[in-house]
Amino acid sequence: MRHFLLLLLFASAAWQTLPAVRPNVLFISVDDMNDWINCLGGYAGKVHTPNLDRLAARGTLFTNAHCASPKCAPSRTALMTGLMPSSTGLYDNGHWWYPNMPEAVTLPMHFRNQGYKTVGAGKIHHHTAGSNPPHQWDEFQPLVFRDDPWFRTDKRNYPWSESGPNPPDFPFGGVKKLGHENDWGSLPLAEEALDDVRTVDAALAHLKAESDKPFFIACGLFRPHLPWYVPQAYFDMYKLDEIVLPAVFTADLDDLPKPASKLAADRRQDFEQIKKAGKWREAVRAYLACISFADAQIGRLLNALDEGPHAADTIIVLWSDHGWHLGEKQHWHKSTLWERATRVPLIISAPGFSPGRCARPVNLIDLYPTLSELCQLPVVDGLDGISLAPLLRNPESVRERPSVTEFLEGNAAVRDERYRYIRYHDGSEELYDHQTDPHEWHNRADDPEMAAIKAGLLKWLPQSWAAAAPGKKAFVFDPVSHSWTEKASGRVFNPTDHKP
Numbered sequence: 297m298r299h300f301l302l303l304l305l306f307a308s309a310a311w312q313t314l315p316a317v318r319p320n321v322l323f324i325s326v327d328d329m330n331d332w333i334n335c336l337g338g339y340a341g342k343v344h345t346p347n348l349d350r351l352a353a354r355g356t357l358f359t360n361a362h363c364a365s366p367k368c369a370p371s372r373t374a375l376m377t378g379l380m381p382s383s384t385g386l387y388d389n390g391h392w393w394y395p396n397m398p399e400a401v402t403l404p405m406h407f408r409n410q411g412y413k414t415v416g417a418g419k420i421h422h423h424t425a426g427s428n429p430p431h432q433w434d435e436f437q438p439l440v441f442r443d444d445p446w447f448r449t450d451k452r453n454y455p456w457s458e459s460g461p462n463p464p465d466f467p468f469g470g471v472k473k474l475g476h477e478n479d480w481g482s483l484p485l486a487e488e489a490l491d492d493v494r495t496v497d498a499a500l501a502h503l504k505a506e507s508d509k510p511f512f513i514a515c516g517l518f519r520p521h522l523p524w525y526v527p528q529a530y531f532d533m534y535k536l537d538e539i540v541l542p543a544v545f546t547a548d549l550d551d552l553p554k555p556a557s558k559l560a561a562d563r564r565q566d567f568e569q570i571k572k573a574g575k576w577r578e579a580v581r582a583y584l585a586c587i588s589f590a591d592a593q594i595g596r597l598l599n600a601l602d603e604g605p606h607a608a609d610t611i612i613v614l615w616s617d618h619g620w621h622l623g624e625k626q627h628w629h630k631s632t633l634w635e636r637a638t639r640v641p642l643i644i645s646a647p648g649f650s651p652g653r654c655a656r657p658v659n660l661i662d663l664y665p666t667l668s669e670l671c672q673l674p675v676v677d678g679l680d681g682i683s684l685a686p687l688l689r690n691p692e693s694v695r696e697r698p699s700v701t702e703f704l705e706g707n708a709a710v711r712d713e714r715y716r717y718i719r720y721h722d723g724s725e726e727l728y729d730h731q732t733d734p735h736e737w738h739n740r741a742d743d744p745e746m747a748a749i750k751a752g753l754l755k756w757l758p759q760s761w762a763a764a765a766p767g768k769k770a771f772v773f774d775p776v777s778h779s780w781t782e783k784a785s786g787r788v789f790n791p792t793d794h795k796p
Contacts, residue, residue, distance in 0.1 A: 318671055319647055320610040321407070322503070322601060323514040326590050327368070327419055327521040328630065330619035331639045333587065338639070341540040344533045344588045347595035348641065351614055355645025356688050357653050362699040362711055363618040364661045366630045366637040369393075369422035370702075371617040371660065376402045376421060378664035378679035381702045385762035388704065392426045392773070395780035395789040396765040401676060403664050404432040407512040410673050415502050418495035418516030426773040426780065429791035437498040439491055439518060468525075469582065471573045478566050480524035480582035487527045492517045496593045503600040510671075511606075517593055520586030520620070530585040530592075539577045539584075542623045543735055549626060551739040553724030555707065559632045560625045567628035580622055609647055611670055615660055616640040624735070633709035633718045634736055635728075638701045646670055646688060654691035657699040657711050658684055698756055705761050710753040717741075717753035725750070 331338030333345045335352040336359060364374035369389040370381045377400050381387045384397060393400065404414040417437040421428040430436065467474065468481020487493060499515040519526060549560055570579050594614070601607055619637045621627040630637050642658065644666070645651075661681035668675060669683045686693045698712040706721025716736065718726040725741035727750055740746045771780045771789075779790040 317609065318412075318510045320507075320510050320606050321412075321512045321667060321671065322499075322597065322610055322612045323420075323512065324594060324597060324612065324614045325372075325418075325420060325514070325516045326594075326614070326616045326641070327516070327518050328618065328620050329520055329587060329590065329616035329641060330636060331641065332584065333591075333641055336641060339540065339584070340543075341538060343584060345591040347591045347598060348614070348643070351594065351598060351612065351643050351645060352653075354651055355612065355643045356649065356651065356691060358642040358644075358658050358684075358687075359653055359655050360657045360699070360711070360713065361615075361640055361642035362638040362657070362659050362701050363616075363640050364659060364700075365702050366618040366632060367703065368617055369427065372421050374680075375615075375617075375660045375663055376404075378403070378661065378676065378681055380661060380680045380700070380758070382705075382708075382758040382761045383680055385705075385765035387702075387764055388767075389422060390767040391765055392768055392771065392780065393421075394426070394429050394791065395771050395782065398789045398791075402432055403667065404512055404514060406664075406668065406673060406676060407671070408432065408434070410671075411509060413507060413509055413511045414514075415499070415511060416514040416516070417498035418492065419518050419521075420514045420516040423518075426768070426771075426775075426778075430778055431791040437495065439495065439516070441491060469575060469578065471569055471575055473569055474566060477522045478570075480579060482528040482531065483525050490526075492519055492590065492593050496596050499597060500600045503597070503606065504604045506605055515597060517590050519590050520583055524579075524582035524586045526586050526589040530589045531581065533588050534581045534584050536577060536581055539581050541576060541580060544623060544626070545735065545737045548737050552726065553720060553722075555720035555722060555724060556633075556718070556726060559703075560627045562627070562631060563629040564626060567623060567626065570628070576623065583620070583622060611647070611667070612643070612645040613663065613667070614641060614643040615663065616642075617660075631703065633701060633703055633707060633726075635711075635716060635730070638699075638709060638711070644684065644688060649688045652691040654687050655713060656687055656691070656693070656695040657697075657713060658687070658695075659699040659701070698753065700756055700758070702758065705764055708757050710756045712753065715749055715753060717750060719754070719757055727753075 332343055333348045334343045335349045335357055363371045365371045365381050370387055373386050373393045374380055386393055408414045414433050415435045416433050419439050423439050467479045469479045499513050502513055570576050601610060618630050619639050620630055621636050624636045625634055662684050665679050665681050666684040669685045698710050700708055700710055702708045709716055709718045714731050716728045726739045727741040727746055728736040771782055773780050779788055781788050
């Protein structure tokens, strides 16, 4: 099956005559940012996101955008290859995409094949070793976690390195049993030393410079991913007594099927420990602070673009890989098929298109064909998404297809303009009416009055599911040659074999 998919879907796109002037692309990703940004209104209080707001004002804000999968690796792999997890079998973070799909033409590779300079920095693919083969890029600055103490790749950045893996006063958030990942606070480091600042610095150098060919610049911000470490100034933007906690319904989980209850229970211990310590409000404040920190970095990118030589001919795309729960459904983290985990910021600003807001259901899987069309690149056959260009031209255009989000094998959610339908691998279901139930508190899947609605959404579910691809343990990764060896066969997968 895998070889059939490779032959059918991943042949390199053929060259064609391209326009004399092709737009550049500034491709901005943000990790774990849900719809709690001011222009989307997902948070009940005030969020300090002036730069996301100004980007939304100059582009098209998709107010009903969703991820392909609510977890880092499958979401990013789907976006970057243009293929849903059900097409590839890459369902979780334990998968390397390259040795399973060595002929895949990722989004930056497609642009590079067509004469673009491709530059990347930060978290674009999933950041674990082996997830970002170098043949996609002309230049890439990786994320090295200088500002996260347990990833001490360079001891010169850590004054506490000799005393242990964590800095003095750890945990900053005051919840001792949570461990480093769930901590929050302000590290004793200068802002300019933080990973996301350095990632943006790498992108700025190219935005400000003249270029003899069009560019595709991908800038991947890590915050608001855990741990929530940002300078104190961003915490100070939010008064603790003004923090609005997520709305909670006591009987929320009573009408859920077993697979849904299991997803809700995952990472609940983190949530319970935070509440027991009386730190829920502080944790929400920390997440908001990280959103505002990411917003400030986005502002630096926008300023550099506007002040440089490429402002008039650059497409800007802003997206987050998935949402995040902060207590909704008694859940803390991502990895669910509910609105809070699937709804994401998505903004596209393109030369020649008027600003607007679009409420049609769209998906991050649509970005690959969208950017190909906007830049007049050859069409790559077999992609699962469809171009958003018609909605950029007219946000009220008819779009028949809803958004589909998949999580692990056999579980998927369908979101149209009003309803969310979820079907699990065992056939159990959820159905929510967002017009009357925006918090998804009342599962109406068994309501006879909703039978027709459910049937209309059911038809958009995947018709088949690819078998789960071999996980990381099936391969040996060599970080020096950046190649993979399949343990069972001895076959070597080397990205240098696929350079354009």
